[in-house]
Amino acid sequence: MGVEGIAAARRLLVALDFDGTVAPLVDDPSTSRATPDAAAAIARLRALPATWVAFVSGRPLDALVQLTESGPDALLVGSHGVEVSIRGELAPVELNDDERARMARLEAALTELVTAVPRARLETKPVGYGVHTRLVTDTERVPPLQQAAREAADMVGGFTTRLGKDVIEFSVRDVTKGDGVRMLRELLAAEEGGPVAVLYAGDDVTDEDAFAVLGAGDLGVKVGAGETRATERVADVEAFAGLLHRLASAREASVAHH
Numbered sequence: 001m002g003v004e005g006i007a008a009a010r011r012l013l014v015a016l017d018f019d020g021t022v023a024p025l026v027d028d029p030s031t032s033r034a035t036p037d038a039a040a041a042i043a044r045l046r047a048l049p050a051t052w053v054a055f056v057s058g059r060p061l062d063a064l065v066q067l068t069e070s071g072p073d074a075l076l077v078g079s080h081g082v083e084v085s086i087r088g089e090l091a092p093v094e095l096n097d098d099e100r101a102r103m104a105r106l107e108a109a110l111t112e113l114v115t116a117v118p119r120a121r122l123e124t125k126p127v128g129y130g131v132h133t134r135l136v137t138d139t140e141r142v143p144p145l146q147q148a149a150r151e152a153a154d155m156v157g158g159f160t161t162r163l164g165k166d167v168i169e170f171s172v173r174d175v176t177k178g179d180g181v182r183m184l185r186e187l188l189a190a191e192e193g194g195p196v197a198v199l200y201a202g203d204d205v206t207d208e209d210a211f212a213v214l215g216a217g218d219l220g221v222k223v224g225a226g227e228t229r230a231t232e233r234v235a236d237v238e239a240f241a242g243l244l245h246r247l248a249s250a251r252e253a254s255v256a257h258h
């Protein structure tokens with residue numbers, strides 16, 4: 001499926017990584033913005049019927065809202081798939097029965113461990129738990145607490161562990177940009193009552209997870225060098241803006257025929 005082919009899709013989701021895809025990489029990430037050319041192409045696409053533009057980024061959702069200058073109708077996936085915002089509504093993270101059961105078992109085990117260590121705190125997250133130890137004064141108790149928490153998670157099984165500063169986190173779901181893209185597609189398909197084709201573009205390793213969820217009727221575009229699953233490649237941000245304009249032109253023509 002090439003650009004002209006996907007432009008003819010009945011319903012089209014254009015899901016875009018931000019940094020390095022529509023916005024050049026800059027030294028101060030807070031100043032990064034989409035190029036005027038990319039922004040113009042995105043505006044053309046957004047003006048078309050049955051066409052949606054979403055941003056899928058590793059950035060936290062609140063930063064992504066600022067950087068993309070998103071309005072209330074935005075479709076955004078932040079934190080590599082953990083945070084999904086649909087037109088200003090934070091989509092609830094839906095756990096399946098198995099995940100819920102494993103969450104409950106881990107919560108019971110961690111609650112017991114945390115209660116036994118003064119000033120340790122258990123944080124409940126949408127897809128996991130954090131054991132916080134910043135306020136624990138008897139610091140000798142921290143390593144054994146973290147070790148016991150790891151063992152509890154291993155016992156329940158299926159948790160991803162991330163050790164941070166004064167916190168150890170367990171996630172029941174190893175969420176990726178691919179999960180974010182899949183969720184956006186499913187939500188739009190349910191709303192619109194039919195299948196939605198996806199064009200996904202990105203420049204980084206984490207974008208490969210999104211390319212991996214694309215099917216035969218979709219199109220993956222890799223921006224820049226590096227190994228990729230995507231079937232289409234452009235050299236840089238500027239060339240990708242050109243591709244978005246080609247997509248917009250082809251889709252405008254296709255819509256005019258229907």
Ligand SMILES: [Mg+2]
Nearest residue numbers: 017019020204
């Ligand atoms: Mg990027």
